[in-house]
């Protein structure tokens with residue numbers, strides 16, 4: 444349909460009058476109006492196109508408006524638009540089968556949810572019910588979602604005004620650039636973070652700990668790639684104390700790191716680092732229809748063969764979501780989209796961002812893999828003092844002015860395009876980042 448700038452004005456006015464936004468003081472919001480999108484681009488009602496290097500909320504892994512996913516949703520809507528979770532449905536079975544196959548031999552079944560937070564909620568419930576323990580250990584540098592146990596598990600500032608659930612214990616995970624353990628090498632950071640985790644378990648009482656909940660690569664907290672050996676160490680600790688390991692792959696999963704799941708990464712030995720439960724959402728269907736879920740180990744699945752699982756959702760395994768998962772996973776497999784993410788990271792984004800860091804002293808560290816990168820911005824490379832919100836605000840404005848949709852968190856710019864991004868699009872974005880850093884440094 445032809446774009447009408449008047450629709451853009453109407454969308455903005457309606458939003459400001461009637462829409463209540465997430466995580467914001469409502470008064471001063473100035474939302475960017477999106478009219479449409481395809482591939483790695485979005486556009487407004489003036490027809491101005493922007494490169495989406497945010498993947499919205501780091502979820503459009505397959506890009507916008509993938510034609511076979513859109514067609515699958517349309518076809519499913521015409522055949523069966525909704526169904527009770529207790530009935531069997533072909534799309535749901537096919538989606539679950541594909542997800543279990545991608546997760547590998549350590550997994551048996553999938554419980555579907557509406558998104559990431561309720562995936563975490565149900566994974567915690569499964570861990571508590573099967574261990575008959577109540578505490579959950581997670582890290583301060585984490586985000587796990589906006590519901591009862593998920594927000595109490597979250598480490599960042601969003602937990603504090605929402606801390607009504609009990610039984611949550613936090614630890615510092617490994618992060619060499621801003622080490623809490625005074626480490627100088629990745630090996631030290633790994634060993635010390637594992638030791639601190641184990642000491643916390645002992646001090647809390649190992650027989651009170653149901654689960655260790657970790658983002659395989661903490662995302663919103665700054666793309667904190669775990670050091671070699673860390674996830675294997677977590678597996679060992681869980682086995683030693685009979686604790687369930689929940690891998691939160693909501694942001695890191697389904698291609699973002701260049702793997703189907705981040706815990707299957709190149710530096711990780713998946714046979715020694717297989718979680719018991721995987722929470723997923725976002726990239727599983729790139730958010731075309733809200734969906735998430737928990738991939739469940741054979742032992743935990745079997746624990747509910749005779750015993751009732753006391754959890755459920757009206758829309759668990761919703762047909763439109765399921766059809767979009769099947770189509771998205773098939774397209775990602777057939778089109779080599781996960782492999783593309785890996786190559787882009789190794790050959791284009793990684794080298795390109797490191798070259799930017801050579802030029803711009805504000806970039807203290809470049810971290811990431813695949814299409815999952817963070818630029819940790821500092822006022823001084825020696826002290827590593829984070830830049831303030833004013834600098835991030837100016838960078839965002841400079842990037843928008845260059846038609847790149849940015850993702851910013853704290854003192855960082857996260858470079859997180861869809862997994863389908865091309866080398867040419869990366870080049871375009873790198874020019875914009877380069878110019879934006881130059882402009883902000885000059886200003």
Ligand code: PLP
Pocket residue numbers: 500558559560561563586587588589658662663691692693694695724725735
């Ligand atoms: N877990 C992680 C790692 C996330 O990044 C998010 C969302 O950003 C969530 C959980 C919550 O997912 P949702 O917003 O779909 O509830």
